[in-house]
Amino acid sequence: MITIGQLAAYAGVTIKAVRHYHKCGLLEEPPRDSSGYRRYTAQHAIALVKIKTLAEAGVPLARIKELLAANAHQFAAAISEIDRNLQERGKELRRTRERIGRLSAGDRLFVATEVAVYLDRLRQLGVSQRGVQIERDGWILLSSTSPKAAAIWFADKLEALDDPEFVALYLECDEAFDWSADDPRLDALAGRVERWFVGRGDGHTGGTQPAADPSIARLIATSTGFSSPAWDQLKQIARERKGRVTKTHRHSA
Amino acid sequence: MITIGQLAAYAGVTIKAVRHYHKCGLLEEPPRDSSGYRRYTAQHAIALVKIKTLAEAGVPLARIKELLAANAHQFAAAISEIDRNLQERGKELRRTRERIGRLSAGDRLFVATEVAVYLDRLRQLGVSQRGVQIERDGWILLSSTSPKAAAIWFADKLEALDDPEFVALYLECDEAFDWSADDPRLDALAGRVERWFVGRGDGHTGGTQPAADPSIARLIATSTGFSSPAWDQLKQIARERKGRVTKTHRHSA
DNA sequence: CTCGAACCTTGACCCGAGGTCAATGTCAAG
DNA sequence: CTTGACATTGACCTCGGGTCAAGGTTCGAG
Secondary structure, eight states: OBOHHHHHHHHTOOHHHHHHHHHTTSSOOOOBOTTSOBOBOHHHHHHHHHHHHHHHTTOOHHHHHHHHHSOHHHHHHHHHHHHHHHHHHHHHHHHHHHHHHHHTTOSGGGSOHHHHHHHHHHHHHTOOHHHHHHHHHHHHHHHHHOHHHHHHHHHHHHHHTTSHHHHHHHHHHHHHTTSOTTOTHHHHHHHHHHHHHHHHTOTTSOSSSOSSOHHHHHHHHHTTTOOOHHHHHHHHHHHHHHHHHHHHHHHHO | OBOHHHHHHHHTOOHHHHHHHHHTTSSOOOOBOTTSOBOBOHHHHHHHHHHHHHHHTTOOHHHHHHHHHSOHHHHHHHHHHHHHHHHHHHHHHHHHHHHHHHHTTOSGGGSOHHHHHHHHHHHHHTOOHHHHHHHHHHHHHHHHHOHHHHHHHHHHHHHHTTOHHHHHHHHHHHHHTTSOTTOTHHHHHHHHHHHHHHHHTOTTSOSSSOSSOHHHHHHHHHTTTOOOHHHHHHHHHHHHHHHHHHHHHHHHO
């Protein structure tokens, strides 16, 4: 006939936990002695260790209660279920560990793997740290608002990176971020960009449909807080040129 | 500029969690639009994924808050600490899995390994299921009240099992459980038990000090609910004999 | 015999990390 | 104009206990 403290120590749980199990109806309340102390037997110790083992495995107390009342067959089935569960948690834990490991090693964690690869490629091509960050923020924003559109645009942009002229334009736009708004090079750059789009065959689209358009990503980027006078000017020139082209088209039509 | 729902979906958390992080000061409150909706940027998404990753690793939110404010060095140190922690949890999980596996396979779980081995040995010697259970309960009770005494007695009893006469006596006592109280074999059995203890050299001790005395374990066992008229009678005879022996000693002294 | 330490009793409140519900407001599309 | 999806706040619920308060009990030493 042992006391609650001895029982708890034997099973490796706290006294409070034992009383909690009583309240939940998990562990039978033992008889009291003359002073009102609970007096336990070995059977209680066995039941308690069983409860503790299941509880440590993350089984909710309510479920443990059911299991203790179940027959051997049901119990065995539940055990193997719990074990599968535990195994799953082990795998999940390994995945978490991998992600945690990447946490201290940069920003690859925060975007889908393929985007991370793409960003690495940009860095290798010589894009500035700031440019890469703008891209990253753009893709995050885009894929949270419309994941499907993001996937399509992304595939298109990835393809464009195989075109040396596009890469050259991209790098120059990246540098242009720091130019002043009246830099004479901006006009030429805007022209080359326009010609590239026309040459690619989708320069005619209105602006919302087209695919690999760096200005779209940049547009998104501005809403994340990045902007530069030179880029604003670049966009301005592009709009004017497009207006002229549209007008010319109308004239010729 | 995304809404709370889009942000939550991107990071893979619930809206409620995002607001919870705001309340805890973990994630900066973004500006509101004209209708009072929170409007997030990509920076928020990055911060949120970071928070989520740490939270999934079991890091308390208060600790995450500290980490986000810490410098890169402290952060990296904390990460490796967390990773070690995670690894430890993995090991613990494997241990739990092993114990869970044993749960459906009997009672080895509920007593220390060496006692489990001892109980198996009893079973092999032909001790009844009931007898083994009485022993198990006895050791549980004993090791919860006085673990040290239990260890000493246990070592002694294990040694006694190497004596064929002790084993024979044990088996006969085990069978005697079901005899009636006036069975004539009880007297002879009591005599053999007494002679064994005397021959072993500790028959002179008072009864509280001695070591491998099955009647002690049985005595404990009675307090767990097991008892039989034959065993009660056996104890009665033993007491009478001991009384006579003591008296004789006194006379000769 | 008394003292203190260690043990036991009940009850009430507290914790993290959100979930749920209610009442209300707002947005976008048919 | 309505409908359904989404947003806002606040209050209360959950689980598995921990902590505190305000006592009563037991045990061993002096």
